[in-house]
Amino acid sequence: MMPNQSSQHLNPRSPLVLDTKDLPRRPGAMRAVERSAPAPADLGLALVGVPRDAELDLKLRLESVSEGVLVSGRVTAPVRGECGRCLRPISDTVDVSIQELYAYEHSATVETTDEDEVGRLQGDLIDLEPALRNAVVLALPNHPLCREDCPGLCPRCGVPLDELPGDHRHEQVDPRWAALSKLKIPEE
Ligand SMILES: [Zn+2]
Numbered sequence: 001m002m003p004n005q006s007s008q009h010l011n012p013r014s015p016l017v018l019d020t021k022d023l024p025r026r027p028g029a030m031r032a033v034e035r036s037a038p039a040p041a042d043l044g045l046a047l048v049g050v051p052r053d054a055e056l057d058l059k060l061r062l063e064s065v066s067e068g069v070l071v072s073g074r075v076t077a078p079v080r081g082e083c084g085r086c087l088r089p090i091s092d093t094v095d096v097s098i099q100e101l102y103a104y105e106h107s108a109t110v111e112t113t114d115e116d117e118v119g120r121l122q123g124d125l126i127d128l129e130p131a132l133r134n135a136v137v138l139a140l141p142n143h144p145l146c147r148e149d150c151p152g153l154c155p156r157c158g159v160p161l162d163e164l165p166g167d168h169r170h171e172q173v174d175p176r177w178a179a180l181s182k183l184k185i186p187e188e
């Protein structure tokens with residue numbers, strides 16, 4: 001028998017740990033879990049993410065299947081970030097679905113799959129955090145924008161272009177002319 005890889009201790013009171021002890025190990029048995037949980041740290045990408053301790057809203061269903069427990073449902077969370085073009089703050093909500101199978105310890109599934117393919121129960125406990133993290137991070141935009149057509153910043157003065165008049169321009173001298181203008185013909 002393969003040794004259990006994920007032997008780190010799970011705290012049943014942790015809000016992202018699901019306890020299945022009330023769920024009969026009979027295929028088809030179900031339990032609904034609705035709870036809110038504080039977001040773990042670093043739930044997101046460089047420019048956008050769920051702030052630490054922000055409220056995650058979990059609406060999940062735990063279902064016994066022959067080799068384990070299928071967790072499915074939705075997670076909603078507030079998102080904060082920065083527009084990749086104009087750097088203005090962004091405030092949004094992410095709403096993702098989760099569907100993840102957790103195999104019983106010592107089941108055939110555990111012995112024939114890798115831990116990153118199929119999750120594992122640890123006793124009666126499920127660590128929801130890795131699946132939740134994947135789902136939320138995948139749902140976040142790689143290039144967050146304050147709005148689809150954000151024009152970004154003026155490359156010369158750094159002011160958002162949509163706060164500037166349409167004819168905003170800087171005294172631009174074409175570098176080729178600038179070079180020429182140094183070649184002053186001496187006036188005599
Ligand atoms: Zn923007």
Ligand SMILES: [Zn+2]
Pocket residue numbers: 154155156157158159168169170
């Ligand atoms: Zn400018």
